[in-house]
Amino acid sequence: GIQVEQSPPDLILQEGANSTLRCNFSDSVNNLQWFHQNPWGQLINLFYIPSGTKQNGRLSATTVATERYSLLYISSSQTTDSGVYFCAVEAGANSKLTFGKGITLSVRP
Amino acid sequence: GAGVSQSPSNKVTEKGKDVELRCDPISGHTALYWYRQSLGQGLEFLIYFQGNSAPDKSGLPSDRFSAERTGGSVSTLTIQRTQQEDSAVYLCASSLLPGQGLLPYEQYFGPGTRLTVT
Numbered sequence: 001g002i003q004v005e006q007s008p009p010d011l012i013l014q015e016g017a018n019s020t021l022r023c024n025f026s027d028s029v030n031n032l033q034w035f036h037q038n039p040w041g042q043l044i045n046l047f048y049i050p051s052g053t054k055q056n057g058r059l060s061a062t063t064v065a066t067e068r069y070s071l072l073y074i075s076s077s078q079t080t081d082s083g084v085y086f087c088a089v090e091a092g093a094n095s096k097l098t099f100g101k102g103i104t105l106s107v108r109p
Numbered sequence: 110g111a112g113v114s115q116s117p118s119n120k121v122t123e124k125g126k127d128v129e130l131r132c133d134p135i136s137g138h139t140a141l142y143w144y145r146q147s148l149g150q151g152l153e154f155l156i157y158f159q160g161n162s163a164p165d166k167s168g169l170p171s172d173r174f175s176a177e178r179t180g181g182s183v184s185t186l187t188i189q190r191t192q193q194e195d196s197a198v199y200l201c202a203s204s205l206l207p208g209q210g211l212l213p214y215e216q217y218f219g220p221g222t223r224l225t226v227t
Contacts, residue, residue, distance in 0.1 A: 033215055041146075041198060041221055048215035086152065095140065095159065095204075096168065097216060099152035 002027045002091040006100035013077050013107050021072040021103050023087030031090035032063055033097065034072050038083050046072070046085075077107045111135070113219035115201050121225045122191055130186045130222045134203030141184050142204075142216060143176060147197035155199075158184060160206050191226045198223050 003026040013019055023032075034046040047054050047061040049070065054061055058077075063070040074081055084104050088097040114133045122128050134141050143155040154168040158178045169175075173191075178184040188195055202216040 031214070035218075041223075043200070043218040045215060045217060088152075095214075096142065096154040096157055096165070097144075097202075098154070101151050 002029070002089060002098050004087060004089055004098055004100040006085075006087055006103050008103065009101070010104045011106070013105065015077060015079060015107055015109050017077050017107075018073070018075045019077060019105070021074070021085050021087075021105075023070040023072070023089075023100055025068050025070075025087075025089050025091075027068070027091050028065065029068075029089040029091050031095075031097070032070055033088050034061055034070070035086045035088065036081075036083050037086060037102070043086070074105075077105075079107045079109055081105060082107045113201055113203050113217055115199075115219040115222050117222060118220065119223045119225075121227060124193060124226055125190055127187065127189045128191055128224065130188075130199050130224070132184045132186070132201030132203075132219060134182065134184070134201070135217060137205075138203035138217075139181065139206040140204045140214065140216075141178060142202040143184070143186050144200045144202065144218075145197040146200060146221070150197075152200070155186070188224075191224075193226050196224055196226045 005024045035043045049063045051065040058075045060073045084102040086102045088099045116131045139160045141158040146152045157165040173189045176186045198221040200221045201219045204214045204216045
């Protein structure tokens, strides 16, 4: 099946810093989503982005489908950005999402 | 509108007992998914219901796991004869049915049920 790799596995930032989170996938995809898992375990939808670029406030994402990667940008990070960021993809005719292992982000005040 | 809801939020059970976990999808979403999240395995797919078609059960780890979806809405995940390795957070998600129209079919997740088998 499709493989999803996220990097770096852990990231520590000072409040106000910018960061880039990366997601590589091993095959063409129909769907790619970025999630933020908050401290209570809830998966919050950030972006639905199988291709192209989207922005939402301080967050933006770019997926280059032909090169099989996606990037999540966080600008002017805040302590509330802390948590785990997951990339998940859907490939082929099966609509299940395959998740990466996540990136644990800690933003220090 | 209301999101995906799951109940119970926490469940502690003894090894060997059966448990039922419930999921209420977003109204109008015809696709429903179950996943589980555990420390050793990360987030993994269990089962997918797509409208009236036969469910995709390819992710169920053993025949102790089953799920049904009644009336195209609420779903119940049943684990029989629970084992300690079943301890995990069970997550439900729903989406519009893929392939219908031009609307994106991103999946939205519920808060999960934390299952602890003692």
